[in-house]
Amino acid sequence: MGRFRDDQGQASVLLLFGLTLALLALTVLFVRVGGANDLRSQAQTAADAAALAAVSAMQDEAASDLASGSFPMPAYDEDAATERAEEYARANDAVLTDIRASDNTMGRNGNIVRVEVRGALCQKELEEDAGRESWNDTVCDGEEEDVDTVTGNASAIAIMHSPTDCDRDGEDLSCGGAGVDDVSAARGLIDVNLVDEEGEYTFDPDAVVFASGATVSCGSLNVIPEACETHEVLNEEFPGFYLSAGGFRPEEDSDHGHGQAIDYMVAPLGGEPTEQMDQTALTVVNWVIENHEELGVKGLIYDREIWNPARDPHGTFPGTGRPHGIGEDNTQGHVDHIHLAIGPPPMR
Secondary structure, three states, rough: OHHHHHHHHHHHHHHHHHHHHHHHHHHHHHHHHHHHHHHHHHHHHHHHHHHHHHHHHHHHHHHHHHHOOOOOOOOOOHHHHHHHHHHHHHOOOEEEEEEEEEEEEOOOOOOOOEEEEEEEEEOOOOOOOOOOOOEEEEEEEOOOOOOEEEEEEEEEEEEEOOOOOOEEEEOEEOOOOOEEEOHHHHOOOOOOEEEEOOOEEEEEHHHHHHEOOOOOOHHOOOOOOHHHHHHHHHHHHOOOOOOEEEOOOOOOOOOHHHEEEEEEEEEOOOOHHHHHHHHHHHHHHHHHHHHHHOOOEEEEEEEOOOEOOOOOOOOOOOOOOEOOOOOOOOOOOOOEEEEEEEOOOOOO
């Protein structure tokens, strides 16, 4: 009986020792999993900060334009965005690994920026001889021992919104019913925030056509002389009727690609005009239709309606032309701008 009790006591000690080892192993596992989650959380914070910093470059440019009396139509600047994203990634113990821009307006401004980062800290994976190997956090500088590691990797997307309630009264620009002449105040009108999805179109630098300024100079539009003359007449007849304007862009199947078209923005890119801007746009459109021969206008498009003097009556717009861009976004449907085609037919 005494021998049996001794064996039973030894078994209990062995069981207790085994449970202690198992508990220690679970503790190590929880610490490792928790450490890896912390790395990923830190990397996500860095990604969020880097994405917001990337679009802040456009925000600053837009604020400067707005404070100077020009409606902001900034385009993505890869160098400026990358520099800011890298700075904020480093400040949050991460490294920028990728950056790209997109938008929902046919790739014209790139106001949505996605970044990817890798955490600057890593965690070595435990090896079989972990009792002799250190597995604490090490700096991931690319020179550590060649062992499997866990790092924090994350991505984030940010967007910049231009103000949506800006109008012109002649040469004067007002937003929310008040003029803006201070950069700090202007910056507050330009929203920047994180979003879940990228834009529909990859940013294309060649698609950027909009020049800033209360009255866009003809030289910046790169259009044919006839179009330039019409542009100058419109500026004189209707001072400041648009927020910004754009001319040539490399599209062979469009009048833009032949220097025979000008887009007059009456709303932020992708947005809708205010009631005042819409009424001004209709006034200009109807004046153009009435004087299309003298102006050399071969067609126009506005607010999902196309008008061509070779096909349509010379009546009052809307209702004079034909449906165009139904079901398309505000830019493809020409809700945010007047498209004016000038020069010899046909209208492309």
